[in-house]
Amino acid sequence: MAQTSTPEEPARTRPNPRRRSERARKAILTAAGELLGEVGYNRLTMEAIAARAKVGKQTIYRWWPAKSAVVLDVFAELTGGSAGEPLPDTGDLPADLRTVMHGIVDELADPLMDRINRAVIAEMQADPELAEHLTRTLLRPNLDAFGERLRAARDAGQIDPGLDPAITVELLLAPIQNRWMMRTGALSHAYVDTLIDTVMRALRPRD
Amino acid sequence: MAQTSTPEEPARTRPNPRRRSERARKAILTAAGELLGEVGYNRLTMEAIAARAKVGKQTIYRWWPAKSAVVLDVFAELTGGSAGEPLPDTGDLPADLRTVMHGIVDELADPLMDRINRAVIAEMQADPELAEHLTRTLLRPNLDAFGERLRAARDAGQIDPGLDPAITVELLLAPIQNRWMMRTGALSHAYVDTLIDTVMRALRPRD
Incomplete structure (x- = not known):
């Protein structure tokens, strides 16, 4: 969850949908991880993840069918690299x-x-x-x-x-x-x- | 789950509510154990336990608030003795x-x-x-x-x-x-x- 500042990427004239998707995906996983730490798995909801990640709930459901699937990806993100x-x-x-x-x-x-x-x-x-x-x-x-x-x-x-x-x-x-x-x-x-x-x-x- | 035959208890002129309760409790735990083995925890329902135990659903809820509590008692029954x-x-x-x-x-x-x-x-x-x-x-x-x-x-x-x-x-x-x-x-x-x-x-x- 550590945040590092990254150099600004070159300005683009129009939004890149793939980059925007990836940014939303990361925001959802970060929000889910933070909320899991704060309230625990049982009280974790898709609504709260969406609100924290500033995305619509339908955006989460586009990629994950249930909160268990989101949490598994948080887990893979945190541990998979090593x-x-x-x-x-x-x-x-x-x-x-x-x-x-x-x-x-x-x-x-x-x-x-x-x-x-x-x-x-x-x-x-x-x-x-x-x-x-x-x-x-x-x-x-x-x-x-x-x-x-x-x-x-x-x-x-x-x-x-x-x-x-x-x-x-x-x-x-x-x-x-x-x-x-x-x-x-x-x-x-x-x-x-x-x-x-x-x-x-x-x-x-x-x- | 082993069944042993026990001598008949003396006949009583009227039903004993405590004995009847105990019989219902045992029937519920036996039914829950059997169903758990057959369908697994996720697909276990209070309705199915009640039907198998031949009791009303409200009888189960009188003693247990949720299926997790029933399963814990099945577990305690199976393992607690030893x-x-x-x-x-x-x-x-x-x-x-x-x-x-x-x-x-x-x-x-x-x-x-x-x-x-x-x-x-x-x-x-x-x-x-x-x-x-x-x-x-x-x-x-x-x-x-x-x-x-x-x-x-x-x-x-x-x-x-x-x-x-x-x-x-x-x-x-x-x-x-x-x-x-x-x-x-x-x-x-x-x-x-x-x-x-x-x-x-x-x-x-x-x-």
Whole structure:
């Protein structure tokens, strides 16, 4: 939601419909994101999004059939850019995991991201096709990025080659997601560090 | 949903309103559970529950304000009885974990439980008070039961006393819940066994 000033584009003699459309689309997603953060998913309405974005309600319905679809695009806009981004590889696996996983808990602690994530998770439970789509486009690339970093560590002899790769990724990420989702404990950096240390006990090759 | 035959209660000369109420309540919960399994949460209606339970819709609304409340009671009925049940303790921690965790994945594989669990999780995301209530009454007792069993293993010198108790429970349960919820992999008994073996590597005392 950070706004940066951009240089004025060259003046045009007539409005460009595609640019105007794109501007309206962005205004709608920004408005939806702000409102979601302010009032939550249940009290979010298409009317309020339209008013905040200064567009007609019919403009929203031209692109999205329901508020759930708008929220999914807000989610994709906020998280899609970084999906599947490779993890840092300094050669120190626990340190690299700390860097990335501190970022994950910081993001979950953001009130807007918290609300969007919860709305998306609720929608995914009701809609297996949507769940499949989000898993393929957003979740799986992130799991694969962790898998890649762990493979590099395995090749460097730092983790046991006999371990199940999917389970090693789950041991790192599932406790965080579970704790956040069920609200069963604090998601501090200290928690993340202890989690990583505990999982590393399982991952290290046996002497 | 298991039905057991019970001895006839003594005949009464007039109907007992409390017994009749209880019978209606049970019929409504049974009907709601069956319909949820058949059509899913989104297509579940109060009308259909009333028709299946052979009660008036107003009878349902006397006890529950909305279908989400009915489904929560179906959930509590199906799972509440076993909440916080102690884990077996044969002295063999991995074997005891396998027994209990096979049961968990079998339950998640049941289509009705799958639908109910997903509906409840979706509701919990939208309603923090409900989430708090379910966590306190159902989830926390189950986490505590695992914590107890791990404490016994620690006292028997089988797991490292320096580990964070909450994290050790999360390492066992969060991967299963996460995999089920995000549909990112199969929940077989073999998966559970590998998960337990991997976590046990982290838990065992260092020589």
